[in-house]
Amino acid sequence: xxxxxxxxxxxxxxxxRGQDQSQRDARCARLAMASDSxxxxxxxxxxxxxxxxxxxxxxxxxxxxxxxxDEETFSSPSRAWRRPLLSALTSWMARRHSFLVELLLxxxxxxxYDAARGLVRGGAPVAIDHARNIATLERSVGLxx
Amino acid sequence: xxxxSRRWSAAWVCSREADVQRVVGHVPxxxxxxxxxxxxxxxxxxxxVLLWLFFRHPDAYARVRTILLAATGLALVGFTVFxxxxxxxxxxxxxxxxxxxxxxxxxxVLQLLYNPxxxxxxxxxxxxxxxxxxxxxxxxxxxxxFIGITYPIFVAVEVVATGNHFFFDLVAGIVIDACALAxxxxxxxxxxxREITQETGSVPRFSVLSEPEV
Numbered sequence: 438x439x440x441x442x443x444x445x446x447x448x449x450x451x452x453x454r455g456q457d458q459s460q461r462d463a464r465c466a467r468l469a470m471a472s473d474s475x476x477x478x479x480x481x482x483x484x485x486x487x488x489x490x491x492x493x494x495x496x497x498x499x500x501x502x503x504x505x506x507d508e509e510t511f512s513s514p515s516r517a518w519r520r521p522l523l524s525a526l527t528s529w530m531a532r533r534h535s536f537l538v539e540l541l542l543x544x545x546x547x548x549x550y551d552a553a554r555g556l557v558r559g560g561a562p563v564a565i566d567h568a569r570n571i572a573t574l575e576r577s578v579g580l581x582x
Numbered sequence: 583x584x585x586x587s588r589r590w591s592a593a594w595v596c597s598r599e600a601d602v603q604r605v606v607g608h609v610p611x612x613x614x615x616x617x618x619x620x621x622x623x624x625x626x627x628x629x630x631v632l633l634w635l636f637f638r639h640p641d642a643y644a645r646v647r648t649i650l651l652a653a654t655g656l657a658l659v660g661f662t663v664f665x666x667x668x669x670x671x672x673x674x675x676x677x678x679x680x681x682x683x684x685x686x687x688x689x690x691v692l693q694l695l696y697n698p699x700x701x702x703x704x705x706x707x708x709x710x711x712x713x714x715x716x717x718x719x720x721x722x723x724x725x726x727x728f729i730g731i732t733y734p735i736f737v738a739v740e741v742v743a744t745g746n747h748f749f750f751d752l753v754a755g756i757v758i759d760a761c762a763l764a765x766x767x768x769x770x771x772x773x774x775x776r777e778i779t780q781e782t783g784s785v786p787r788f789s790v791l792s793e794p795e796v
Contacts, residue, residue: 531644555697558665
């Protein structure tokens with residue numbers, strides 16, 4: 438189990454290494470199978486109840502059981518809910534939708550951006566101080582007299 | 583490079599930001615044009631380019647829209663982390679040519695949400711570079727491609743001349759463009775990879791009867 442914890446702790450490292458999503462999903466399901474493989478029924482129940490398997494089932498995707506590789510990293514089951522959400526978001530963003538939907542998206546985004554920009558308004562002294570720092574930097578490279 | 587040449591080239595580059603407002607001030611009516619451009623062209627041209635892509639280059643639309651959204655999000659992070667006043671409010675000798683336009687353009691609720699300390703990075707420059715790149719890349723007519731080159735330059739002069747941004751704000755705007763491009767490429771290419779994997783069926787079905795190879 439300590440090995441599993443180490444493997445789960447490599448979630449961030451896996452992301453940093455840019456592993457493919459499907460590879461991570463497959464490894465996560467293999468981890469579930471390997472962790473409780475005392476009997477076929479037990480293993481099947483464990484795999485069926487595993488968050489990654491549930492997430493994959495919801496998205497209609499399938500994975501292949503394969504060898505566990507100590508060098509490979511594993512997705513954290515506790516974060517499995519993010520994958521279908523991100524996957525759905527990226528696939529939605531990758532498509533061109535109807536004109537009305539796109540228009541609504543851009544208008545809503547701009548309104549939200551404008552509101553958020555107003556809400557994150559910094560204090561005047563800090564903002565002026567930052568601007569003076571930029572001016573000093575520009576003077577140092579000769580952009581300002 | 584000889585020291586004299588280096589001094590001259592530095593003086594030429596550096597005098598532009600310091601003197602651009604003074605030079606522009608000598609051209610009658612240009613301040614009004616820049617003020618109008620600052621408030622209207624920013625969204626008008628960007629929206630126009632998006633519309634053009636949507637109808638004429640649908641394959642490119644989703645990518646460009648995602649880049650724009652990512653750049654907007656990154657700029658918001660910049661405004662939050664590093665609130666910065668525009669040069670016209672700092673007292674370094676830049677005239678506030680936009681104050682009148684701001685009074686008319688931002689009224690009521692918009693005035694409440696208006697954030698004057700959101701100069702770094704310059705979203706005007708970021709949007710202009712994206713719009714210009716799209717016009718240059720997908721424009722078939724020579725005039726459109728020419729506009730694609732000149733529009734970002736016009737916006738750069740405009741935002742500096744109106745005292746709204748430092749030169750470094752423009753650089754930061756271009757940097758967030760690059761980050762947004764990298765982000766959008768990574769996200770959309772990963773999605774494309776998944777689509778290909780699913781279409782070709784290279785990922786076999788999962789079977790619980792298979793023994794794990796531990």
